[in-house]
Amino acid sequence: MLHEEVVGRIRAILLDGEIPPGARIPERELCERLQISRTPLREALKVLAAEGLVQLLPHRGSRAAKLTDKDMRDLFEVCQGLEALAGELACERITDAGIDEIAAAHAAMVQHYRERDLIQYYRGNRAIHEAIVTAAGNPALAGLYASVTARIRRARYVTPMTPQRWALAVKEHDAILNALQRRDGVGLAHILRAHLRHKREEVLQAGFAEAEGNDLTLRIA
Amino acid sequence: MLHEEVVGRIRAILLDGEIPPGARIPERELCERLQISRTPLREALKVLAAEGLVQLLPHRGSRAAKLTDKDMRDLFEVCQGLEALAGELACERITDAGIDEIAAAHAAMVQHYRERDLIQYYRGNRAIHEAIVTAAGNPALAGLYASVTARIRRARYVTPMTPQRWALAVKEHDAILNALQRRDGVGLAHILRAHLRHKREEVLQAGFAEAEGNDLTLRIA
DNA sequence: AATGATAATTTTGCATTCAAAAATGTAAAA
DNA sequence: TTTTACATTTTTGAATGCAAAATTATCATT
Structure with missing residues (x-):
């Protein structure tokens, strides 16, 4: 091995x-x-x-490793910066075919939302975010993004959402796709930042920091 | 050990x-x-x-590790994003005393510029950039910044500059300090990005990528 | 029974060892 | 002289062994 x-x-x-x-x-x-x-x-x-x-x-x-609330906040903050940067770059560099692929992934994700299939929704969600980062065409950025997202993945893609928050997230994703299709880098960066800020608030409110042996799996089951 | x-x-x-x-x-x-x-x-x-x-x-x-031009470009790009983020956060979080410290460091650096002491200038320069990142109060961000800057440090802080470029860099640093003192996060982010973009162009023009055994030390000596 | 000291055990961190792979050197053949 | 096959040496990657540190267990004392 x-x-x-x-x-x-x-x-x-x-x-x-x-x-x-x-x-x-x-x-x-x-x-x-x-x-x-x-x-x-x-x-x-x-x-x-x-x-x-x-x-x-x-x-x-x-x-x-165990993440405190502060760690979680910090990592989300960095993640916002990285995704915003990736979004700007992606708008400059993504091919039309690449946009179509993300549009397809978006449609699939929305369908999962309609079916209220949270697992599949999160899976598609993550794929979109990662596709945007990949489309930035910067492996150094992609590497940092991977290491940051790995640390917050469980909180980010596991937190249960209220119907309102979920609906908002989907709306935000509509805006993300729209900005990408218009190749509006600055706009995309803003939306991604707001989107992640909301997710961060959600996660922190849900008390998903991992301090004092807070077992994530139990809370989800 | x-x-x-x-x-x-x-x-x-x-x-x-x-x-x-x-x-x-x-x-x-x-x-x-x-x-x-x-x-x-x-x-x-x-x-x-x-x-x-x-x-x-x-x-x-x-x-x-040997960096290609592309690697160098990518890393500078990420560095821009990280410093811009750090600048925004620093404007929100830095204390007045912290600003004064950076102002002092800035004054010292300008003095080194007047004396045309490149080594000391670079040393002060780096201290300022690092102080801004520290002032962001986000250790996760600081860690990523450290790892990215480590990889481009030699190119960034060793490239000789033309008098014009050096003068421009100092002017940009005036603007950086000014934005920080006004706590203009967005403005600071913009200046930092431009500042690093210029540095990147400098470095790439100077052909400081490390491909094919290009020995940096020889070129500097 | 509770507490503290001490001994036994486990676990860690590192040096050493060993097998496999790569690099190097040598010699024979074209 | 060049090239190729083969043997030798070196270097790498991983398992084992060993000493130091930490944890756990035991027991005597209060």
């Missing part, structure tokens, strides 16, 4: 919440499960610590 | 250009120099690879 694959597998385990935020990461168990020795596992954990997904405590092992 | 210290030492070696971009990283030598074994060294190299400072080639060792 290649180094990057080890990192990816552990990242997935963390993002799935299989090891909940704040919990200790059991080296021995993971070694057996991934069929590797401690050396490559520890290399992967150090990389994930640099990404902010793992917290290393010298001589005390590693834990899945 | 602690893990973070190992990472820091190697990072410094790379940023100083002691191991030039594209050059192989001699594991054995570094081990002796830092008085550590290969295990912690390799852990550090993997972390630095995740940061983008090191390139890992499976079964072929690691090299100091």
